[in-house]
Amino acid sequence: MKLLHVDSSILGPGSVSRDLSADIVATFQGRRTDVEIVRLDLAATPIGHLTAAHLAAAQGAPVDDALKADLAAGQAALDAFLAADVVVIGAPMYNLGVPSQLKAWIDRLSVAGKTFQYSEHGPVGLCGGKKLIVASSRGGIYREGSPAASFDHQETYLKAAFGFLGITDITFIRAEGVAMGPESRTTAIALAKQETTALAA
Template sequence: MTLLHVDSSILGPYSVSRQLSAEIVAKLRQNTPDLEIKYRDLAAEPVPPLSGAYLAAQQPGAPAPGAEVQQDLALGGELLDEFLRADIVVIGAPMYNFTISSQLKAWIDRLLIAGKTFRYSEKGVEGLAGGKRVIVASSRGGIYSEGAPAAIFEHQEKYLQSVFGFIGITDIEIVRAEGVAVGPEQRAAAIKTAKDEISKLKAA
């Protein structure tokens, strides 16, 4: 069984999402010692945003791309293959300005490929990447969960659930620590709640 561990926070050792994603992976590894783990740090090694040249090079009959675009195409293929091979995907996803980080968005843009992870048909969109388990380590400075006054601004977890659902992944678990910027007590309580959830995760 293969697990892909992805971090996207730019805060390094101060990141709550990184702390939680690492604990999730450790918990799953504890239950499944032979788990094969691939790690990708999107802050340390950012994925370039999509370019017009990248998309044009993938069109039927397109001329041979230059060296720079070829490298970008190779990276896109590597990211997609890495994702498709994984049985479990653990994602550290902090909320930045009400949504996910630009680093995480750039990675996701390399996964939603027509004919690879989804396709259009007369019946609508069909996801092709189902059967995976996705666990999101979510962190938020404020409180945006359902019922909170600021819930209307929550475009982080909803986006991730929508985008992975679009490609056929319905097994999505969210471990959340929110309000971590409200104060030390709230931060500690939020992290403890998240860790309690991690301790209850089912085996890989």
């Protein structure tokens, strides 16, 4: 089984989403002996945001060495995603959405003819069969039914973006309220980690 482990938090060792994503990966490693892990740290090694030059290159325009290297990194990220059976993403909420480096990575995955295609009935995702697990961290409370639920453009975006690619097996392991005091943070992380135990069964 090939597992792609992606982190996007800029907080390093203090990151809740990194802690949770590592715990999820460790759960798979503890339950299975056939796990092959590919690691991608989008904060340490970010993939460039899409520009007009990227789109021109896709149409055959000449590229300089810097863009050539960036295109190669984007292609490597796409290849790793396509090869993965399970994708684990550490995704904190930043300003009601996802980190910009995570959005940049998703933009590189969303390639017509590779991960989705257009048909006479509209877009069709080509990545069905993958399992996606999101280690989600939030400073406040945004879960469904909460007063601030309408402000969630993090998990709702991720569900829509990967659903567009055909992935329907999506699990969110969520720690929220982590900025609402030490006790709230500790409790949220502990509850989230309890949810990882059944993931690799």
